[in-house]
């Protein structure tokens with residue numbers, strides 16, 4: 001099973017992908033997370049990507065496709081994947097088709113999360129993540145039950161991303177509209193697209209997505 005979550009920064013791709021991962025036994029593949037891992041590990045790809053990510057621009061198709069191809073080959077991905085933040089350009093979408101074709105697979109479902117630009121700035125600038133288990137939080141919308149302590153693992157090691165500032169968020173949004181939004185029409189033409197209003201409560205959106213994913217997974 002191959003699912004794609006499309007949407008601008010802050011749409012809730014990561015939040016929803018983690019919930020679907022647990023419910024359906026699929027693996028969340030976030031190219032943003034893979035790239036941040038490469039930056040932290042200091043690989044050649046990470047060195048090339050660091051400044052681009054800090055500017056809020058798109059990393060080259062070549063680097064992103066290579067990093068995704070490597071991860072998709074891992075055994076745990078065989079049952080199915082939720083692609084979060086990939087593809088982001090038409091070239092990436094076409095490369096994905098080639099990659100899946102090698103395994104006689106195709107994209108089963110594409111969910112486009114629709115939010116308004118103002119809401120996404122608020123969501124991204126309030127975001128933080130648990131360094132212990134990776135759980136995502138938000139200052140206003142999803143605060144830990146006990147302030148300063150992760151609900152899941154009890155860690156108090158919270159992190160904020162270097163690119164979650166107002167200036168970079170504007171550049172990320174611009175990159176989304178210029179390069180990624182055209183994929184909505186690309187997948188609509190293939191009949192695999194469902195658009196979901198992602199302005200509501202996290203749990204309400206999650207149950208809507210579960211219904212859609214339940215038809216293919």
Ligand code: AP5
Nearest residue numbers: 009010011012013014015031032059085123127137138141
């Ligand atoms: P990436 O890591 O993919 O970031 P992004 O697309 O900007 O997406 P985000 O992680 O910001 O948002 P999200 O939709 O996952 O929202 P979340 O669930 O966290 O990419 C980073 C960079 O890497 C890019 O700029 C680029 O440079 C590079 N890159 C990555 N992939 C690439 C590719 N394929 N090609 C080229 N370059 C690539 O939610 C946000 C916050 O809101 C959270 O705090 C959450 O708790 C809260 N929230 C979520 N849902 C709701 C809700 N319904 N109501 C209220 N709050 C909510």
Ligand code: ZN
Nearest residue numbers: 130133150153
């Ligand atoms: Zn945690």
